[in-house]
Amino acid sequence: MDAPRANLPPLSLHVPEPKFRPGDEADFSDVDVPPAGSARRPDTADPASSFHELAWSLVRVLDESGQAVGPWNPRLDPEALRKMLRSMAMVRAFDERMFRAQRQGKTSFYMKSTGEEAVSVAATMALASDDMCFPSYRQQGILITRGYPLVTMMNQIYSNKGDPLQGRQLPIMYSAKDHGFFSISGNLATQYPQAVGWAMASAAKGDTRIAATWCGEGSTAEGDFHSAMTFATVYKAPVILNVVNNQWAISSFSGFAGAEATTFAARAVGYGIAALRIDGNDALAVYAATQWAAERARTNQGPTLIEHFTYRAEGHSTSDDPTAYRSAGEPNAWPLGDPVRRLKEHLIALGEWDEARHAAQDLELAEEVKRAQKEAEKNGILGHGMHQPFETMFEGVFEEMPWHLKEQSEQMIAERKAAGI
Amino acid sequence: MSVADEAGATVRMNMIQAINSAMDVMMARDPDVVVMGEDVGYFGGVFRATAGLQAKFGKTRVFDTPITEIGIIGVAIGMGAYGLRPVPEIQFADYIYPALDQLVSEAARLRYRSAADFTAPITVRSPYGGGIFGGQTHSQSPEGIFTHVSGIKTVIPSTPYDAKGLLIAAIEDNDPVLFLEPKRIYNGPFHGHYDRPAKTWAEHPGADVPEGHYRVALGKAATVREGEALTILCYGTMVHVVANTIEELDVDAEIIDLRTLVPLDIEAIEESVKKTGRCLIVHEATRTGGFGAELSALVQERCFYHLEAPIERVTGFDTPYPHSLEWAYFPGPVRIGEALKKLLKD
Numbered sequence: 001m002d003a004p005r006a007n008l009p010p011l012s013l014h015v016p017e018p019k020f021r022p023g024d025e026a027d028f029s030d031v032d033v034p035p036a037g038s039a040r041r042p043d044t045a046d047p048a049s050s051f052h053e054l055a056w057s058l059v060r061v062l063d064e065s066g067q068a069v070g071p072w073n074p075r076l077d078p079e080a081l082r083k084m085l086r087s088m089a090m091v092r093a094f095d096e097r098m099f100r101a102q103r104q105g106k107t108s109f110y111m112k113s114t115g116e117e118a119v120s121v122a123a124t125m126a127l128a129s130d131d132m133c134f135p136s137y138r139q140q141g142i143l144i145t146r147g148y149p150l151v152t153m154m155n156q157i158y159s160n161k162g163d164p165l166q167g168r169q170l171p172i173m174y175s176a177k178d179h180g181f182f183s184i185s186g187n188l189a190t191q192y193p194q195a196v197g198w199a200m201a202s203a204a205k206g207d208t209r210i211a212a213t214w215c216g217e218g219s220t221a222e223g224d225f226h227s228a229m230t231f232a233t234v235y236k237a238p239v240i241l242n243v244v245n246n247q248w249a250i251s252s253f254s255g256f257a258g259a260e261a262t263t264f265a266a267r268a269v270g271y272g273i274a275a276l277r278i279d280g281n282d283a284l285a286v287y288a289a290t291q292w293a294a295e296r297a298r299t300n301q302g303p304t305l306i307e308h309f310t311y312r313a314e315g316h317s318t319s320d321d322p323t324a325y326r327s328a329g330e331p332n333a334w335p336l337g338d339p340v341r342r343l344k345e346h347l348i349a350l351g352e353w354d355e356a357r358h359a360a361q362d363l364e365l366a367e368e369v370k371r372a373q374k375e376a377e378k379n380g381i382l383g384h385g386m387h388q389p390f391e392t393m394f395e396g397v398f399e400e401m402p403w404h405l406k407e408q409s410e411q412m413i414a415e416r417k418a419a420g421i
Numbered sequence: 422m423s424v425a426d427e428a429g430a431t432v433r434m435n436m437i438q439a440i441n442s443a444m445d446v447m448m449a450r451d452p453d454v455v456v457m458g459e460d461v462g463y464f465g466g467v468f469r470a471t472a473g474l475q476a477k478f479g480k481t482r483v484f485d486t487p488i489t490e491i492g493i494i495g496v497a498i499g500m501g502a503y504g505l506r507p508v509p510e511i512q513f514a515d516y517i518y519p520a521l522d523q524l525v526s527e528a529a530r531l532r533y534r535s536a537a538d539f540t541a542p543i544t545v546r547s548p549y550g551g552g553i554f555g556g557q558t559h560s561q562s563p564e565g566i567f568t569h570v571s572g573i574k575t576v577i578p579s580t581p582y583d584a585k586g587l588l589i590a591a592i593e594d595n596d597p598v599l600f601l602e603p604k605r606i607y608n609g610p611f612h613g614h615y616d617r618p619a620k621t622w623a624e625h626p627g628a629d630v631p632e633g634h635y636r637v638a639l640g641k642a643a644t645v646r647e648g649e650a651l652t653i654l655c656y657g658t659m660v661h662v663v664a665n666t667i668e669e670l671d672v673d674a675e676i677i678d679l680r681t682l683v684p685l686d687i688e689a690i691e692e693s694v695k696k697t698g699r700c701l702i703v704h705e706a707t708r709t710g711g712f713g714a715e716l717s718a719l720v721q722e723r724c725f726y727h728l729e730a731p732i733e734r735v736t737g738f739d740t741p742y743p744h745s746l747e748w749a750y751f752p753g754p755v756r757i758g759e760a761l762k763k764l765l766k767d
Binding site for chain 1 (some may be wrong): 482491497498527576683
């Protein structure tokens with residue numbers, strides 16, 4: 001290599017580094033948290049270019065005293081609020097139980113959504129029940145909110161003989177077309193252009209249903225994200241593009257997806273797409289933003305990108321230990337709090353809920369999850385024999401099985417006979 | 422209406438016209454068929470394969486797309502999940518690689534991973550192959566990348582008749598199909614001699630194409646010529662190069678045009694090789710790990726005791742497709758002739 005030219009300053013490479021590592025005290029005082037109610041709410045018919053500043057703002061509804069304030073307050077009735085709280089608490093109870101099931105060796109893998117329950121539950125409540133969701137792997141709240149059976153979710157997690165996906169998919173990669181829930185892929189952001197395509201098809205057919213999709217802030221770096229944004233803006237697709245900015249992509253902080261330079265909502269600005277940056281731990285902000293974006297989509301105003309500013313309170317999955325790469329104090333120091341607690345306090349402030357009822361509900365939900373687990377385990381747990389028949393391995397690669405798969409299926413059966421199994 | 426009635430009158434078509442006719446027929450029959458891709462709309466495609474379709478069926482069924490292959494395939498999968506039957510075009514097979522993840526991890530596996538909750542009934546059309554001075558970015562034959570993937574069918578026609586019938590069968594198929602169009606023979610069957618006048622489809626019986634609806638079944642090979650001396654397995658442009666070469670060399674070869682690589686017509690291959698006892702495999706794609714390697718292994722596994730000579734492969738070289746030296750790269754009559762000599766020497 002030639003020596004650098006001495007008359008010019010040397011270049012330096014910037015490699016992002018998170019503010020806190022293990023052992024550091026987490027301090028988020030520099031995170032800008034504007035007061036609840038301070039962001040304006042444009043009319044859904046307004047052009048995206050007229051409210052671009054919202055991409056750098058933070059839509060918040062619930063204030064520190066548990067009041068819902070400002071123009072984004074969706075003014076939900078107490079019954080809806082209690083349903084929202086119950087679904088979020090159910091997600092948490094389900095996550096706790098299934099995480100433990102993995103630790104007990106009953107399955108290979110699990111992913112909790114602790115701290116992000118509002119992102120999926122409140123959004124789902126703001127959508128119509130037949131709108132189509134293209135989730136990533138941390139939106140189990142969609143299924144729970146739409147009343148998908150817990151036992152079926154667990155059957156999938158256990159890959160047992162009751163698993164509707166026949167034990168073919170990693171745990172939590174659900175598929176539930178009849179609940180408007182697209183098959184989850186392990187490859188990141190692939191669902192983004194697919195959601196846009198679904199929405200384009202719905203529009204081309206004069207349908208009334210819209211699509212919604214979710215990816216993490218880390219996955220916005222994928223080409224699929226940008227291809228989807230281009231298609232969405234070009235055809236004004238009726239789709240809601242959710243970026244769940246939970247600060248961490250496994251061990252990589254959001255800086256590796258570009259967060260040091262701008263917000264993720266701001267990605268939309270270059271595409272001319274409507275953008276909202278919202279408090280993702282504020283269920284009412286999530287609801288209001290989704291409702292607003294859905295209204296735009298339904299009236300042919302096109303796509304909206306919503307950045308849900310939130311925090312992944314636990315590890316990425318059962319396969320990583322977050323204390324190995326980030327400060328253990330981060331989850332508690334996070335300035336936007338716990339979404340379940342915030343919604344609970346709001347209901348209490350309204351006089352529509354109390355701590356005793358909440359504690360009783362938590363117990364009831366834990367019992368419900370436990371009952372479902374017992375039921376699911378009757379169908380088997382991973383690696384304990386009660387799986388789908390062996391030959392199903394070869395079914396469904398194609399609609400009709402070609403000769404080479406038939407031959408391989410016969411070979412597998414012969415292998416098992418030879419092994420005396 | 423009988424099948425013959427549906428097929429209608431037979432007219433002369435080149436391969437572009439036949440492909441265009443297949444989409445025209447399918448769009449008229451099925452309102453869920455949509456055509457999308459770079460330049461396919463108003464302009465009708467860089468090879469004119471979609472000419473007239475937007476004017477006839479409207480912009481919501483035939484539309485231009487942004488230049489992002491990830492998006493084209495990803496959007497097509499989403500449309501398929503909705504219930505449409507998209508026919509996306511990738512302008513050149515050389516441009517398909519950005520879409521590889523959407524094809525391999527998504528389209529090809531959606532049925533399996535969701536236990537048929539969702540499927541991807543998409544037909545990806547793409548011109549492929551060289552011989553047109555396209556250089557390394559407009560000449561590649563990537564079929565072997567896709568035949569290696571479970572869950573996607575790979576189809577390659579060699580005549581206008583087959584192109585239309587196979588494309589209709591592909592669009593009607595409920596699984597994803599990669600439909601590779603040998604662009605060197607869009608306008609005429611190539612004899613393999615770049616320095617001689619090009620032929621048109623005018624004289625070729627494969628250019629008699631019904632105007633209406635008919636299918637050529639996926640997974641079925643065609644015996645282009647019966648013979649006794651050896652079996653030649655080939656597809657696409659090479660079918661014509663092979664046919665002309667054996668005629669020039671007066672070799673009594675049996676030529677099997679595979680037409681579909683996955684699922685493969687193994688019965689036709691076995692039957693022919695067991696009859697002739699010799700096998701030559703010809704493709705334009707690079708050699709190492711190419712589809713010819715799979716064919717060679719299959720023939721060896723199933724016909725070994727019938728073989729009278731080692732299996733031979735004639736392929737492109739393992740280099741990028743060169744521009745100025747295209748005809749030194751192309752597996753033409755000389756390379757085929759040398760292989761024939763080896764195969765037939767005793």
